Amino acid sequence: MSKKFWYSLMAVLILTAVVLSACGGAATQAPAEATQPPAQGGKEVEVFSWWTGGGEAAGLEAMIKVFNTKYPDIKFINAAVAGGAGTNARAVLATRLQSGDPPDSWQGHAGQELIGTYVAGGQIQPLNDLYESEGWLKVMPETLIPLISQDGKIYSVPVNIHRANVLWYNPKILEENKIAVPTTVDEWFAAMDKLKAAGVTPLALGEQWTKMHLLETVLLGTLGAEKYNGLWNGTTDWGSAEVKTALENFQKAMTYANTDSASLSWQDAAQLVVNGDAAFNVMGDWAEGYFRELGKKPRVDYGWAPVPGTVGVFQFLSDSFVLAVGAPDPEAAVAWLKVAGSKEGQEAFNPVKGSICARTDCDKSLFGEYLQSAMDDWASNVVVGSLTHGVVANDSWKSEIDTALGLFVSNGDLAAFQTALVNACKASGPCK
Amino acid sequence: MFKNKDRYLSFLLVLPSILAVMIFIYGFIGWSIRVSLSKWKGLTPNFEWAGLKNYIDLFSDPRFMVDIRNTVIFTVVFVVGCIVVGFLLAVMLDQGLKGEAFFRTLFLFPMAISFIVTGVVWRWLMNPATGSRMSGLNLLFSYLNLDFLINNWHTTPTWGIAAVALAAIWQMSGYTMALYLAGLRSIPLELREAAQIDGASELQIYRYVILPILTPVTLSVLIILGHISLKVFDLIIAMAGKQLALDVPAIYMWQTTFDGLFYARGAAIATLLLISVAVLIVPYMWFTLRSEKQL
Structure with a gap:
């Protein structure tokens, strides 16, 4: 075989590699995590959301601060994807779930949107034990629980209520x-x-x-x-x-x-x-x-x-967080959910975002006039869900x-x- | 011997792109067709065979009927509008007026921006608000005392899609003009002169000499604009969001697949779109390839 042939073959292989790597890069669309390299050896929790701007992003930052003081040894990776009120984020999430690479926890509207999509696909875990150990059943409205459950299993932790x-x-x-x-x-x-x-x-x-x-x-x-x-x-x-x-x-x-x-x-x-x-x-x-x-x-x-x-x-309606089946670090994920459902976490998030706590025991003085009236209603009214x-x-x-x-x-x-x-x-x- | 090896090498060199095209275009087309024949609904893939059920359902789906109606109205208004406006602009520029280069660029400019930008700008211009909140074109008409022109634009029932086509005409007629202008410039002067000597009026020259010579250009324009209008998506999303009165197949496909998780139905719409574009393009490509071979 001539030299020319081998040169050509090499060129072909290199081209193929370039083409394939370019395609791979475009397809997975690594979210924001790329800017934050994982901590060496330590534990980490990757939380996926579409809170990238305004009061939502600021609220998330405030909640991350609470998380960092409570769990200084766990690195928080904020994998937020911008755009389209979650439409883009959900498309990225669907791709990651189908390729078996779930984040530890992700944001979703509490209720059937989460349950119908992810429970049916076997992608999130029930959280009843967590609700009991953290005493959330006592501080969240009784009529709320069935709306975020399926067959008696609770599937997400609501952070805010609108x-x-x-x-x-x-x-x-x-x-x-x-x-x-x-x-x-x-x-x-x-x-x-x-x-x-x-x-x-x-x-x-x-x-x-x-x-x-x-x-x-x-x-x-x-x-x-x-x-x-x-x-x-x-x-x-x-x-x-x-x-x-x-x-x-x-x-x-x-x-x-x-x-x-x-x-x-x-x-x-x-x-x-x-x-x-x-x-x-x-x-x-x-x-x-x-x-x-x-x-x-x-x-x-x-x-x-x-x-x-x-x-x-x-x-x-409510934004809530779930626990992924096959979460890379389930312990860290549970730690995040504990913060998301805690009084400190919700008090940090909601005044900034302009919503009320899912818990009924948040400090009213942190909120404005309208939100205070909403908190009274939340604690006393019959709760039904939004379509x-x-x-x-x-x-x-x-x-x-x-x-x-x-x-x-x-x-x-x-x-x-x-x-x-x-x-x-x-x-x-x-x-x- | 040497010649054979050369062919072997050249084949190897185009192999990567052949592979990429096979996988990323034809492979995925095949996969979409397979999905369209399945019962896949929800996030978990389900390839259970459904036959042509998804297609049959689509043709009794009132929303898909709206989509077809809208596509037909949009295509007719858009293609005819672009051809008429583009041809007139080209004829005017062809008169050898001063500053031709300037006007040519001016008319071509809208093509340089994306349909999203066009959509947002025309949404402002075509604002249907009345009374003190009136704005855009309606306000202009009101200042000019042309109140009879004030209308609801893209929010008009049934015909609203034609207002969207107006924005598309604005964007693409410059491009049509460029194609026609090139065609006009390639017509030898002798032909016009011969017609003039035969006593043809200016109008007759266009009707019996120039237009027939430009038929291949018109065909190209028809094909290029036709496939754009069948696939239109971004312009409508930017102008109308997800309002159903202005729905087209591409938007239905996107919404039903990614909002409603009806993957099989979305794939069926995608396949129908592909077929409708192919019906338009394939005979044209076959025709051009054959005529190139003959040359």
Whole structure:
């Protein structure tokens, strides 16, 4: 064989190696951990989240500080992936899980979004022992536990709590039109009729997911807590007359909304209320953080109440952390979960993030006026889960509901909407 | 003998790219097709055979029907719009006006930015808000007392997608212009002169001489724009987010796969997209390859 041949062969091999390594690098997309080389020989815990900006990242940093004082010998690796409210992070996580390289613990919305995805895939472990040894069952609301469990097994540690069923209103507009804050759905509609007649946009609404948010609160407001829970565990029939009434209420509520909702984000929609362009907005209580950012004053520029029909009910969503099956360092992972569920950890995280503790014993003086009222409700109300934010339905079911809702918004066919909801529950939910 | 070894070597040299293409393109296409014939739903792969069920379901899926309608409207408006605007711009530039290079660059510029940027900017321009919050084009029309032009743009029911196509036309008509301009410049002056001597009017020259000569250019434009519009994704995401009225197959594929974990259904949509693009491209490639061989 000539020299030329061997040179060529070598060139081919080198090229192949370059091509393959380039592909490998692109496919795994090593997250932020690359910037933090692991400590030599010591224990470490890798925690995966999408908290990379604003109050969330600052809150996580505060919680990491608590972790570092409590467990100085464990190195904390913050594997946060930015972008798309978790969409990117979840894609990276799915890739890592499929290739058998799980982080020790990762963030997920408490409830069925986690359970339907990761329990079904056998990727997270039950945490009942931890709940008992840490006494969390005593400090978290009793009605919360079933919502984050499957078959009696608790699967995640909620760090923060947000409330979904909040009705934000503009106090000045209500006063000018002599309207009391509505507490029932009928009162709400009457108030909005009055506002509409007075030439005020009654309800501020945004892009598609804010419509799903409105839908879930109207379902809750019309059906009540027990039947609302029944929708998600299969005991309330989606095809029933009462669900139809709820959907009709939703359809009616939509008629009070601004006409350009499709082009508004949730911030745009919420801002309409504090700017006096609309009277009501239904949005989770992260809106309060946004109002503060805009320099608005509570009780003056904005007021709040439970969404009409949901007084005494706390529709929650929560970010929580799980324990991976096959976690590289299970002990360190449990240490992290202990901090995440502890009073110190939650008190460090939540005031910065603008949410309340999942525990009911946090120090109230750390929080602002709205959050204090939310803490009172959290400790005393019936707790139900949010659909839009992953508590009550798994991802597949939620995406089918989302599609049905989107079609309904564009064609207004209520009967087809209800049929699609019935089918979605059969195909991806507990309905038979 | 020597010649044979040379061929052997050259084959070895292209082998890596052949392998990479086989694995990363054809291998994955095959895998997607396999997934589309399975029952995979959820994070755990499930290759249980489902036959054509996913495809059959799609054609009774009201959302997919919306997608097809939107794709057809978008493609027609976008392709026809680009061809008309691009051709007119090219004809105007071809008149030998002063500062031609400047205008050529100006019209080509939108192509240099990504669809995401176009989408965000046109979302602002096409803001459908009314009253005191009116902005963008609607506000401009209102200043100019052209109130009858004020409309809901991309939030118009059924036809909203045509407003998105407007933004796409803005972006791609410069490119179409460049293709037509090259075509126009390659037409020998003698042909026009001959037609003029025969007494043809300027309009007749374009209709019976220039347009027929430009047919291959139009075909290329049709193919290039056609496959862009079948695959459109980023522009719509940037302009409309995930609102279903402006849904197209690529967005449905992405949402159902990664938000809803319906992997098999997502793969079926991907396969249908591939087939629709292939129907457009393959005859064209076959045609060009054959005519190149003949030369």
